[in-house]
Amino acid sequence: MSAQDLDGGSDAETDGSGEMPKPHTIRLELVDEPGQLLAALKPISDNGGNLLSIFHERGSLTPRGHIPVEVDLECPPDRFERIVEALREAGVNVIRAGAEHFGEEVMVILVGDIVDSDLSDTLHRIESSADATLQDLSLSAREGTDEASSARLRLAVRSGRVDETLSVVRDLAAEKGLHVVEPLAEGSQ
Amino acid sequence: MSLRLAVLGAGAVGGSVLDLAGDYGHDVVAFADSSSSAVDPAGLDPSAVHDRKERDGVVGEAAPEAVFDADYDVLVEATPTTLGDAEPGFSHVERALADDRHVVLANKGPVAERYADLRALEAESEGTVQFEAAVGGAIPVLSTISDLGAPHVTAARGVLNGTANFILSRMAAEGLDYEHVLAEAQDLGVAEADPTFDVDGIDAALKFVILANVLSDGETEYALDDAEVEGIRNVPGTALDLAAEDGRTVRLIGEATADGVRVAPRLIPQGSALSVTGTQNIVQLETKHAGQLNISGRGAGGPETATAVLSDVSRLE
Numbered sequence: 001m002s003a004q005d006l007d008g009g010s011d012a013e014t015d016g017s018g019e020m021p022k023p024h025t026i027r028l029e030l031v032d033e034p035g036q037l038l039a040a041l042k043p044i045s046d047n048g049g050n051l052l053s054i055f056h057e058r059g060s061l062t063p064r065g066h067i068p069v070e071v072d073l074e075c076p077p078d079r080f081e082r083i084v085e086a087l088r089e090a091g092v093n094v095i096r097a098g099a100e101h102f103g104e105e106v107m108v109i110l111v112g113d114i115v116d117s118d119l120s121d122t123l124h125r126i127e128s129s130a131d132a133t134l135q136d137l138s139l140s141a142r143e144g145t146d147e148a149s150s151a152r153l154r155l156a157v158r159s160g161r162v163d164e165t166l167s168v169v170r171d172l173a174a175e176k177g178l179h180v181v182e183p184l185a186e187g188s189q
Numbered sequence: 190m191s192l193r194l195a196v197l198g199a200g201a202v203g204g205s206v207l208d209l210a211g212d213y214g215h216d217v218v219a220f221a222d223s224s225s226s227a228v229d230p231a232g233l234d235p236s237a238v239h240d241r242k243e244r245d246g247v248v249g250e251a252a253p254e255a256v257f258d259a260d261y262d263v264l265v266e267a268t269p270t271t272l273g274d275a276e277p278g279f280s281h282v283e284r285a286l287a288d289d290r291h292v293v294l295a296n297k298g299p300v301a302e303r304y305a306d307l308r309a310l311e312a313e314s315e316g317t318v319q320f321e322a323a324v325g326g327a328i329p330v331l332s333t334i335s336d337l338g339a340p341h342v343t344a345a346r347g348v349l350n351g352t353a354n355f356i357l358s359r360m361a362a363e364g365l366d367y368e369h370v371l372a373e374a375q376d377l378g379v380a381e382a383d384p385t386f387d388v389d390g391i392d393a394a395l396k397f398v399i400l401a402n403v404l405s406d407g408e409t410e411y412a413l414d415d416a417e418v419e420g421i422r423n424v425p426g427t428a429l430d431l432a433a434e435d436g437r438t439v440r441l442i443g444e445a446t447a448d449g450v451r452v453a454p455r456l457i458p459q460g461s462a463l464s465v466t467g468t469q470n471i472v473q474l475e476t477k478h479a480g481q482l483n484i485s486g487r488g489a490g491g492p493e494t495a496t497a498v499l500s501d502v503s504r505l506e
Contacts (some may be wrong), residue, residue, distance in 0.1 A: 032352055107435065107456060109428045138434065140427040147366050148423070152431035179423040181432075184346070184455040184463070 021074040022133055023052065023158055026084065029066035029093040037069065043086035049075040066093065072158070104162050105135070108169055110151045112178035114139060118149065122172055130168035132157045148179075190506045193232075195219040195280055195290075198267030199248055201491030202295045202322070206265055206498050207235045213499045219259035223268075223277070226251045228259045261498040263502055267295040267322075270395065272413060275302045279366060282307065283319065289315035293501040295322035295494055301395040303412045304402040315370045319501035324396045325349055327493035329500070330472045331403060337476060338497055339406045344446040344475040349396040351489050352380045352387035353421050353469030354440040360431040360467040361438050367422065389420035390441060390452040397443035397450045400472075404445055416450035424454045432456055438464050 015043035030036040037056065044051060052072040054157040062068050075083060087094050110122070123134055157165045168184055173180045196203050200221035210217045216232035227238050227249025242248050247392050256264075264285035275298030282292050282299055287310075294300060299307050300320045311318045321331045334342050337339045348354050352374060371388070374380035386392045394416045401411040403501045421441050432438050440463060442455040457463050462483045465471045470488025473481055487493040 011491075024341065107433055109439075109456065111423055111425060111428050114248075138431055140430045142366075142427055145366060145426075147425040147427055148429050150425060150427035152435065180452050181424065181428055181439055181456055183437075184457050 001132055020133075021050065021076055022080075022156065023072060023074050023082055025159055026071045026073065026087070027095040028069045028071065028087070029062055029095055030069055032065075032067055036067075037088065039135070040069070040087065040092045043092070043154070044071065044073055044083055046168045047075075047078045047083045047086050049073040049083050068095070072161050104157045106132070106157050106162055106165055107183050108153050108166070109181040110153065110169075110173060110178045111148050111181065112173075112176075114151045114178070117176040117178060122176065122178075123153070125172055126153070126155070126165075128164040128168060130155075130157070131161060132165045132168075139163050191215055192262040192502055193218045194263050194265055194502065195221075195259055195261035195285075196265040196267060196270070197221050197253070197256060198265075199223075199242060200267065200269070200297070202494045203265070203267040203497065204239065204493035206267065207233065207238060209492065209495050209499060210502075211235075212467050213503060215499070215502060218261050218276055219256040220248055221253040221256045222248050223253065223493075224256045225249050226253050229254055230260055240469060248295035257288070261290060263291045263293055265293050265295070265498055265502075270301075270392075271419070272298065272302060272391075275299045279303055279306070283310055286310045286314035286318070291316040291505050292318045293322070293498050293505075294318065295498055297323040297392075297395045297399060300399045300402065302412050303384075304399075304412070308407065314490060317505065318394040319504060320399070321501045322494045322497035324399050325470050325472055325484075325497075326488040326490060327496045328470060328472060328484050328488060329497070330400070330474075330484060332500070332504075333474065333482065333484060334400075334403055336414070337474070337479075339404050341477045341479075342404055343477055344444065345397070345400045345404060346438055346442060346444040346446075346475075347463060347470070347472040348393075348465055349470050349472065349488055350387050350390070350393040351445055351470060351487075352384060352433065353390070353393065354465060354470070355379050355468050355476050356388065357421055357424065357429070357439055357441060360424075360426055361433060362411075362466070364426060364430070367427045388422055390418045390422070391420075391441075393441060393443045394418045394450065394452045397452060398447045401445035401450045411450055416452065418451075419453040421454050423440040429499070440464060474484065 028040055054075055055070040135156050136154040138152045192213055194217045196206050207217050219228045220233055223309055225247035238248050266278055266281050278296040279299045285292050300323055324330050355374055356370045398411045424439055435498055436459050437456045438459050439454050443452040471485035473483050
């Protein structure tokens with residue numbers, strides 16, 4: 001069963017395949033020369049990316065003596081590859097720009113009367129109040145048992161917002177009488 | 190040096206201390222259960238005490254309090270853990286310290302619920318208090334922290350309840366539901382008839398409260414009421430199925446960090462250090478300068494816990 005079946009097949013926001021802009025983080029290394037930052041940002045806007053923030057660590061240097069810059073941007077999913085390519089074509093050193101590096105990913109499992117507690121509303125409110133994007137949803141129920149059903153949510157979260165997201169999920173779950181199995185962020189390697 | 194032990198508590202741990210003390214070069218000179226005691230300045234014969242207990246339901250002729258009048262060096266407190274005022278364990282410790290004797294605790298109550306009181310009594314006594322056996326059975330958690338120095342350890346996390354871990358890992362491996370696996374665990378003697386302490390996370394929480402007390406090094410005192418505790422009763426097989434589909438599993442994880450103490454079922458990667466199976470326990474220490482240290486082993490059981498008790502005793506020599 002997919003999210004759409006439960007949602008009544010309504011929207012593209014929850015299935016991750018639509019054209020809604022999504023946040024991404026790109027880490028660049030710039031040579032310490034005038035005009036470098038501007039030159040690095042141009043390929044992003046030229047290719048349909050919307051700059052959200054730029055973190056320019058001018059004081060710190062990479063082992064190679066370059067300046068690390070972290071760029072948060074928003075673009076439709078299908079434009080992102082093109083943006084990274086354009087950056088590289090422009091001679092910008094892109095350190096990290098893979099799907100796994102776009103901010104952080106959080107997985108939680110909700111347990112209880114998932115469907116009766118209005119799953120669509122739960123997902124919508126997580127996305128709107130936690131600034132998170134649902135990437136993937138799976139449901140599990142065992143027929144013929146009275147075991148509670150569960151839903152696994154994979155959320156893309158902006159860097160540094162994991163705690164905030166988990167706290168939104170916790171509050172919502174408490175309100176709806178659901179239990180949350182949270183991920184252990186650190187130390188689980 | 191041979192030390193004279195007075196053992197309070199004739200359960201699996203106390204009984205094993207009686208059996209194994211000789212192997213460590215020590216003598217048990219007094220041994221008590223809840224209604225009786227046996228005292229012999231020359232050292233008790235373990236099998237004679239066990240036989241008497243089995244035959245007559247008592248360990249000897251004397252009252253339990255007679256233990257304190259014996260000529261002993263170390264009190265081993267192995268009575269059942271109690272919450273709140275941690276009695277009668279706490280009074281036993283108080284009495285031994287007042288007599289300037291050392292105390293080795295297997296009982297979690299006094300260290301988890303009245304840590305500051307305990308340390309205050311210790312400060313006024315010639316005796317010291319050791320409690321390695323209260324956290325993680327045979328796993329040398331506290332001695333490792335002591336070697337590293339508590340200020341150099343920023344967090345402790347891990348699995349410190351074998352019953353809950355057995356249930357979760359078996360549910361995940363066999364696709365069985367909670368009630369089914371709990372019944373099986375009870376048949377195997379892994380879970381008690383009343384499994385509340387284990388499956389509701391209280392036992393694990395007490396151990397992480399103790400760790401928090403040790404790591405905070407007297408700056409903040411923690412007790413069970415300060416811990417955020419959630420057990421495993423609300424983890425259905427469906428949650429484990431979904432976790433497994435994505436290479437994860439669920440374990441009852443405890444954490445003692447600067448933010449406090451928390452015990453809850455958590456998602457962790459399958460095959461990661463913390464995803465121990467069966468009754469195995471693990472503690473992961475986060476150090477300031479040396480990354481993570483993982484120590485795993487048997488977290489419960491008579492001989493295992495007695496091993497920790499006797500290691501503590503040896504440290505007193």
